[in-house]
Amino acid sequence: MQRVTIMDVAARAKLSPSTVSLYFRKPGAVSAAASASIARAIEALDYVPNLMAGGLAAASSRVASIIVPSVRNAFFAETVAAMQAELGKQRLQVMLGHTEYDEREEEDLVRTALSWAPAAIVLTGLSHSAVTRRLLRDSHVPVVEIWELGGEPIDMAVGFHHAEVGSMAASHLMQRGRKRLVFLGARLQEDRRAGQRAQGFVDTARSVPDVSAEIIRHPAPATAEVGAMLLAEALRRCPEVDGIACSNDHIALGAMFECQRLGVAIPGRLSVVGFGDLSFSAACNPSMTTIRPPGDLIGKEAARLLIARIASTDATTERAVIDTRFSLLHRQSS
Amino acid sequence: MQRVTIMDVAARAKLSPSTVSLYFRKPGAVSAAASASIARAIEALDYVPNLMAGGLAAASSRVASIIVPSVRNAFFAETVAAMQAELGKQRLQVMLGHTEYDEREEEDLVRTALSWAPAAIVLTGLSHSAVTRRLLRDSHVPVVEIWELGGEPIDMAVGFHHAEVGSMAASHLMQRGRKRLVFLGARLQEDRRAGQRAQGFVDTARSVPDVSAEIIRHPAPATAEVGAMLLAEALRRCPEVDGIACSNDHIALGAMFECQRLGVAIPGRLSVVGFGDLSFSAACNPSMTTIRPPGDLIGKEAARLLIARIASTDATTERAVIDTRFSLLHRQSS
DNA sequence: GAGGCGGATCGTAGCGCTATGATTTTCGGG
DNA sequence: CCCGAAAATCATAGCGCTACGATCCGCCTC
Numbered sequence: 161m162q163r164v165t166i167m168d169v170a171a172r173a174k175l176s177p178s179t180v181s182l183y184f185r186k187p188g189a190v191s192a193a194a195s196a197s198i199a200r201a202i203e204a205l206d207y208v209p210n211l212m213a214g215g216l217a218a219a220s221s222r223v224a225s226i227i228v229p230s231v232r233n234a235f236f237a238e239t240v241a242a243m244q245a246e247l248g249k250q251r252l253q254v255m256l257g258h259t260e261y262d263e264r265e266e267e268d269l270v271r272t273a274l275s276w277a278p279a280a281i282v283l284t285g286l287s288h289s290a291v292t293r294r295l296l297r298d299s300h301v302p303v304v305e306i307w308e309l310g311g312e313p314i315d316m317a318v319g320f321h322h323a324e325v326g327s328m329a330a331s332h333l334m335q336r337g338r339k340r341l342v343f344l345g346a347r348l349q350e351d352r353r354a355g356q357r358a359q360g361f362v363d364t365a366r367s368v369p370d371v372s373a374e375i376i377r378h379p380a381p382a383t384a385e386v387g388a389m390l391l392a393e394a395l396r397r398c399p400e401v402d403g404i405a406c407s408n409d410h411i412a413l414g415a416m417f418e419c420q421r422l423g424v425a426i427p428g429r430l431s432v433v434g435f436g437d438l439s440f441s442a443a444c445n446p447s448m449t450t451i452r453p454p455g456d457l458i459g460k461e462a463a464r465l466l467i468a469r470i471a472s473t474d475a476t477t478e479r480a481v482i483d484t485r486f487s488l489l490h491r492q493s494s
Numbered sequence: 495m496q497r498v499t500i501m502d503v504a505a506r507a508k509l510s511p512s513t514v515s516l517y518f519r520k521p522g523a524v525s526a527a528a529s530a531s532i533a534r535a536i537e538a539l540d541y542v543p544n545l546m547a548g549g550l551a552a553a554s555s556r557v558a559s560i561i562v563p564s565v566r567n568a569f570f571a572e573t574v575a576a577m578q579a580e581l582g583k584q585r586l587q588v589m590l591g592h593t594e595y596d597e598r599e600e601e602d603l604v605r606t607a608l609s610w611a612p613a614a615i616v617l618t619g620l621s622h623s624a625v626t627r628r629l630l631r632d633s634h635v636p637v638v639e640i641w642e643l644g645g646e647p648i649d650m651a652v653g654f655h656h657a658e659v660g661s662m663a664a665s666h667l668m669q670r671g672r673k674r675l676v677f678l679g680a681r682l683q684e685d686r687r688a689g690q691r692a693q694g695f696v697d698t699a700r701s702v703p704d705v706s707a708e709i710i711r712h713p714a715p716a717t718a719e720v721g722a723m724l725l726a727e728a729l730r731r732c733p734e735v736d737g738i739a740c741s742n743d744h745i746a747l748g749a750m751f752e753c754q755r756l757g758v759a760i761p762g763r764l765s766v767v768g769f770g771d772l773s774f775s776a777a778c779n780p781s782m783t784t785i786r787p788p789g790d791l792i793g794k795e796a797a798r799l800l801i802a803r804i805a806s807t808d809a810t811t812e813r814a815v816i817d818t819r820f821s822l823l824h825r826q827s828s
Numbered sequence: 829g830a831g832g833c834g835g836a837t838c839g840t841a842g843c844g845c846t847a848t849g850a851t852t853t854t855c856g857g858g
Numbered sequence: 859c860c861c862g863a864a865a866a867t868c869a870t871a872g873c874g875c876t877a878c879g880a881t882c883c884g885c886c887t888c
Contacts, residue, residue: 163553165874176838181876191836206632211609212549213874216843219497221546223589231565232575241566244592253606255557256590258578272587275545298540384777410773417779439744440774443718445751499844510868515846525866547844550873 164207172201184209215277224466225273226282227257227266229351234438235455236284239306242459243282250467252279259284261350267292274299280466286311287352302469304462307453308353309483316469318462318482322353325451326360328488329405329433332449334371336431336494338403341365341373344390344415345407346382348375354382354407357435361405374398382407387414395422402430403494409434409441409450416444416493431494446492454484498539506535518543549611558800559607560616561591561600563685568772569789570618573640576793577616584801586613595684597623608633614800620645621686636803638796641787642687643817650803652796652816656687659785660694662822663739663767666783668705670765670828672737675699675707678724678749679741680716682709688716688741691769695739708732716741721748729756736764737828743768743775743784750778750827765828780826787820 170177175194183190183198190198201207215221224247228236244254255276257269267289273281274295281301283292285308296303296314303315310321326343333341343362348355358375365373376394378386387410394401406412412434419426426432426446434441434450441448461482504511509528517524517532524532535541549555558581562570578588589610591603601623607615608629614636617626620643630637630648637649644655660677667675677696682689692709699707710728712720721744728735728749740746746768753760760766760780768775768784775782795816 163874166876167874177875178838178840178877179836182837185876189836194836208605208608208629208633210550210611210874211606212546212555212611213843214876215546216544216550216845217874217876219843219876230575231571231578232568234566234568234571237565237568237571240590241564241592244565244590248591251606253610254590256574256578256588257582258575271542272545272585274542276587277544277546295542299542384774388777413774414777417777420779440718440747443722443748443751445754497844501844511845512847512868512870513866516867519846523866528866544844547873548846550875551844551846553846553873 163210164205166207166209168205169198169201169207172205173197220277220279221253222251223253223255223276223278224280224282225255225257225269225276225278227259227269227273228284229261230258231256235307235436235453238455239459239462242456243463244459246460246463247466250470252467252470263287263289263292267295270295274301277301279470280304282306282462282466283314284308285352286313286317288314302466304465306458306462308356309481310356313479313481316462316465316480316482318458318465318480318484320453320484320486321360322356323360323363325435325453325486326357326362326405327364328451328486329357329435330361330364330373332433332488332490332494333403333405333431334365334368336403336427338431339371340398340401341371341403341405342394342398342401343373343375343405343407344387344394344411345375346378346380346386346390346411348377348407349379351407357407382410384410384414384417387411388418389414391415391418392422395424403433404430405433406435409436409438409448412448412450412493413440413444416446416448426493433488433494437489442489442491449489449491449494451486451488453486457484497544498541500541500543502539503532503535503541506539507531554611554613555587556585557587557589557610557612558614558616559589559591559603559610559612561593561603561607562618563595564592565590569641569770569787572789573793573796576790577797578793580794580797580801584804586801586804593618597621597626601626601629604629608635611635613804614638616640616796616800617648618642619686620647620651622648636800638799640792640796642690643815644690647813647815650796650799650814650816652792652799652818654787654818654820655694656690657694657697659769659787659820660691660696660739661698662785662820663691663769664695664698664707666767666822666824666828667737667739667765668699668702670737670761672765673705674732674735675705675737675739676728676732676735677707677709677739677741678721678728678745679709680712680714680720680724680745682711682741683713685741691739691741716744718744718748718751721745722752723748725749725752726756729758737767738764739767740769743770743772743782746782746784746827747772747774747778750780750782761826761828767822767828771823776823776825783823783825783828785820785822788818791818 170180259266305317307319362373437452593600639651641653696707771786
């Protein structure tokens with residue numbers, strides 16, 4: 161009573177193991193008669209291929225290792241889900257790793273990922289330890305970095321420029337006649353990309369005469385509670401504030417609720433712009449103006465790039481960098 | 495210029511491959527001197543172990559396959575993240591699969607998962623195809639089913655009874671003096687567990703004299719927009735409604751926003767109870783009464799069970815079933 | 829009817845590691 | 859110092875599959 165192998169299937173189908181192997185790898189290359197009898201044998205024996213043996217022999221596995229800060233974050237969850245859906249169609253497995261915004265952790269995850277001779281590795285952002293970069297380069301495994309553009313990618317990249325997001329938020333607020341701008345940011349040190357949005361925001365605002373802009377920070381992760389606290393602080397530190405941009409919609413929602421409690425009219429006295437277009441943003445009251453990052457598209461495009469690279473035998477495929485852009489959804493809060 | 499193997503490391507450390515292998519598998523069994531020289535060799539050669547070769551030889555891999563409906567859903571994202579954190583400490587990799595609430599898809603995912611000779615498989619819910627169950631039973635791989643209790647688990651289970659959630663919501667509303675109860679539910683057919691909550695809700699409510707309860711459904715996924723629509727319909731179909739429970743907090747939030755727009759006082763005229771305690775629930779205005787499922791705990795406990803089972807050589811470990819319970823957070827909306 | 833060609837099938841040598849039992853080394857006590 | 863047990867180390871036979879080149883077979887052409 162031991163494991164059914166490809167040999168058992170071959171014996172039962174009265175064919176050689178090579179043909180059965182071929183049946184899995186290049187179905188078109190096996191005759192219809194042989195295919196049918198192999199299929200019957202598989203069925204009868206309940207054969208489950210051993211992908212580790214296959215991967216070992218082929219010196220590469222059909223695994224894509226995806227490394228994100230955390231799948232608790234709706235942005236990355238969306239991208240991971242989209243990517244998994246696309247990769248799954250090509251029978252590529254997804255191995256998942258969480259860095260929790262820690263570069264050392266990421267390095268460990270990359271090391272482990274490489275132990276599986278993966279077909280591809282996906283990393284979040286462009287900022288990695290020197291060791292991570294070396295490991296990845298030496299491995300010759302296709303790499304896609306997602307959710308950030310603007311630096312030098314290791315290999316391929318799919319994402320957008322976060323500074324431009326901040327810039328767009330500032331422009332929008334100024335277009336609405338706002339001049340005293342504040343950026344509410346949670347966890348700006350760990351979350352480099354949120355930091356870039358903040359920086360883009362103040363840079364753009366301050367380049368215009370008569371407009372002031374400042375950043376108010378909180379070290380905790382972005383939640384509505386933190387948003388409420390940040391708004392209260394903004395009002396304290398800068399009572400004449402009339403335009404608010406937030407590091408994401410959680411913060412914006414908390415800020416809007418706090419305004420409601422304090423009787424600050426939105427958008428009458430204060431305009432609010434978020435980032436993310438989360439599940440509640442369109443529905444809330446007033447509905448939230450926000451900038452929508454295409455998390456889904458990032459996943460799809462990253463998968464597409466990887467699949468193309470894996471398929472192409474010649475390793476000279478170009479090192480694609482895809483700018484997915486993003487869009488501002490103008491709603492009632494501004 | 496080819497791959498560095500355990501042999502190369504052994505040669506450089508002037509030891510046998512077995513000892514190097516032992517160094518990875520049972521570090522304590524190797525002398526300090528040998529360990530040091532192996533560590534030096536690994537460093538010098540930049541050795542990356544090949545886990546597929548290891549898995550093949552050992553007939554089992556340090557991979558845990560986690561299969562959830564979708565990681566886009568914050569509940570499962572939380573559990574996956576918690577589980578990954580715990581499993582990662584034991585150097586167990588996570589492979590992720592998304593069923594999108596489709597049993598056939600799940601079956602495929604299980605089949606593929608088994609191809610990796612995983613150390614464990616995690617499934618969501620207790621409802622699976624007959625083939626899935628057979629495959630899993632025959633494989634002798636430890637299985638944990640999460641997020642649902644009440645049926646016959648394949649092996650182990652960690653979760654809670656969803657009918658009890660509905661029951662608790664109904665009891666709470668009745669305790670607050672509400673008698674015309676409505677359950678707002680999105681996607682109740684696909685999401686069996688939401689259906690169980692709805693059923694528990696009406697069963698409990700209807701067992702009390704003078705209390706009415708009905709379910710209002712929508713086939714789309716749970717979003718705040720759907721919640722707003724459902725609330726409007728509830729008011730239309732049952733104008734004297736005074737207590738609302740929702741299949742989750744997205745629905746509840748949408749319902750609350752819609753009440754705000756329609757001038758329906760919460761909790762004055764209408765009490766609202768959600769499910770999930772999502773990021774915005776405590777912060778919204780009025781703050782939302784909701785039932786919090788311990789997604790994090792489910793992940794931790796599932797991981798703990800798996801780790802214990804993997805460690806125990808004797809396969810006679812009991813088939814644990816852990817009821818994590820849940821709790822109602824009474825806030826302003828009820 | 830021989831020759832040749834292309835598609836289908838086959839035989840087999842590893843891929844890099846682990847498990848097992850064997851062997852060597854170490855060390856304390858008599 | 860020698861002995862025995864315990865600790866450390868070693869040698870080797872696969873794990874199940876794929877890749878490669880070899881072989882087979884049917885059919886068309888001249």
